[in-house]
Amino acid sequence: MRFLSLKPIFRYAIIIFIIVAFTGIVFSQFMNNYIVLVLVLLTEYIILMMMLHFVFDNYVKPIRKATDTLDELVKGNFRARMHHPVTGSMASLLMKINKLARSLSELSINEKMQAEQLTTVIENIQSGLILIDEKGYIHLVNKNFLSLFGKKEKDYIGYLYYDVLDNEKIHKAIQQTFLYEEKVKDSVIVESDHEQYFEIMGAPIFDEKNILKGAVLVLYDITELKKLESMRKDFVANVSHELKTPITSIRGFSETLLDEDLNDKDTARQFLSIINEESKRLQTLIEDLLSLSKLEKEDSRLELANLHFSELMDEVIPVLKQQAESSGITLKVESVDGLEFKADRSGVKQVMINVLANAINYTPNGGEVTLIAEEQKEYIHLMVKDTGIGIPKESLPRIFERFYRVDKARSRNTGGTGLGLAIVKHIVELHNGKVEVESEVNKGTAFHIYFPKN
Ligand SMILES: Nc1ncnc2c1ncn2[C@@H]1O[C@H](COP(=O)(O)OP(=O)(O)OP(=O)(O)O)[C@@H](O)[C@H]1O
Ligand SMILES: [Mg+2]
Known part of the structure; x- marks a missing residue:
């Protein structure tokens, strides 16, 4: 047992010693001159040791180093390299192992960079994003999605989407994406501390054999757009209302004037002055609206x-x-x-x-x-x-x-x-x-x- 635990070089040296000793015993049977015998054995020992050293240095050691390097590469340490002064076929093996290590290292750096870029994009897009596999389990949610629904990543990852998401419309979008295997669009209202409007886009994910592997869901915030839309609607309603009042009054008084006996000059004058006032009002309103619209133009310039x-x-x-x-x-x-x-x-x-x-x-x-x-x-x-x-x-x-x-x-x-x-x-x-x-x-x-x- 102790023999096996010795360093290989010592093990082989002991074996050579045994071989030399054995030849010594055999040669001593027919050689009487011990000096010659010792010289022969010594020469044999030196030659064998030199051969051992050569084999060990040129084959055993590099193979062991190659194994160690490959072990490191398998473990994921792509910076591992082999250094050993060899020639011939061993040198080519060493070169190829180092080349392999370099390629692996480049591949891993590229992969890491791509993964980092993808994470940066996913985390920084202004929309909420969620990735679901074909069985309905959530695999990824981005920061925006979390800030929207106010939970932590661990509350989503690994769970079935319908267990952790309450919004019916989101469920429907996911189900339709899986069912029709095509892009689905809808809009949802999410109520956190205030009402937010979202456009929801579901897209199926296929593998190279065109088999459905899951779905990705993106939620765009359209609250500002909705606000603008409702402001525009309010504005049109307000303008119409503001215009209606003076116009009704102008029409009413002018119709009365047309119908009535115009001999009553005082009443006619009173009605005309009301018409005049109301038309002035209309004019101011239109002037104000025009100056607002001029100010709102993108290229509105100041002198x-x-x-x-x-x-x-x-x-x-x-x-x-x-x-x-x-x-x-x-x-x-x-x-x-x-x-x-x-x-x-x-x-x-x-x-x-x-x-x-x-x-x-x-x-x-x-x-x-x-x-x-x-x-x-x-x-x-x-x-x-x-x-x-x-x-x-x-x-x-x-x-x-x-x-x-x-x-x-x-x-x-x-x-x-x-x-x-x-x-x-x-x-x-x-x-x-x-x-x-x-x-x-x-x-x-x-x-x-x-x-x-x-
Ligand atoms: N100095 C003020 N003191 C009290 N209320 C004011 C004062 N300035 C503005 N307001 C209030 O703000 C409102 C909006 O003012 P704004 O000037 O936009 O409209 P307006 O005076 O009603 O009409 P106009 O478009 O003819 O000026 C007013 O209706 C008034 O209720
Ligand atoms: Mg005013």
Whole structure:
């Protein structure tokens, strides 16, 4: 046993020693000269040892090293290489093993890179993705899918889809993908903390023999699209409604005028003035709609020019001052001298008119409206402050929406269409500026408008 555990070279050396000893015993039977015998045996021993060394170094050792290298490769260590100084067929074996190791290493790097790329793509696409095998077990869910349904990966992987997914429409899409073996499209609503709309796409997966191996399901978020669609519908409904009121009134009064005896000049005059008012209203509404649509155009351009704020206010304030005075409101302007900034002249004028007109319209008799203009770092800060009726907290986030009015009846009385602030916001944002509002009911409102200086 101990013999077997010795290093091979020692084992072979012992065997050679035994062979030499055996030849010594045989030769001693017929050789009397012991010196010659010893010399012969010594020569035999040296020759055999040299042969052993040659065989060991050129064949046994490289084969053992080759086996070790191959063992490493089998284990997956593709960096294993063979180093041994050999010649002949052994050298070619060594070269081929090293070449094989290099190819395996390249293959594994490529495979790893491809796997990483695929994972990156799957994890970073904006849609939810789920992979199901032909038996209905889930094999993969991406990050987006998890954030959508709020569970962990381990809650899905290895489970049957109908055990872990509650949405009926998703079940239906998966079943149809398996049933018809073709792409399926549907839309679903997912309710997490808020309602989200998704377009769901199911696609079957086939193997090379065209046998169904599973299905992949992709959920695209179309909430924004749905919102836009409903905004568009609301907008059309609102426009129609806003147009209907003055048109009904114009038609009603003109029909009465046509039917009635026109000798009653006072009534006729009264009706005509109503028609005139309503047509003015129509005109403002259409003008506002047109300027909104112009502002919304993708290529809507600003004509930027150096503006002197005081010059601009000289054009705006007189008209508004008159309007304020007729409503018993004091209009004050506090502005730093020489305030200059780069902006679109007519745009800024419209912003100021809309905000100041609101302040005057929504401030009762005896109130005060103040415009303060100042420089603030990279912005020009324009503040319009009033002591008016104020805006309830719940309405504050909505006042920039088109057609939104806190009190429809009151706004209509002042000729309002509910588009003024939507236009303001558009113009300011086109300038890369911002509008903020603070308000307290029955105390007053302050609009802060920031235009970048350049
Ligand atoms: N300074 C203010 N004080 C109180 N409420 C205001 C003030 N400014 C705006 N609001 C509220 O915000 C709503 C939207 O304002 P916006 O200017 O967009 O429309 P509008 O004044 O009704 O009509 P218009 O399109 O003719 O300006 C108003 O109807 C009003 O309820
Ligand atoms: Mg207004």
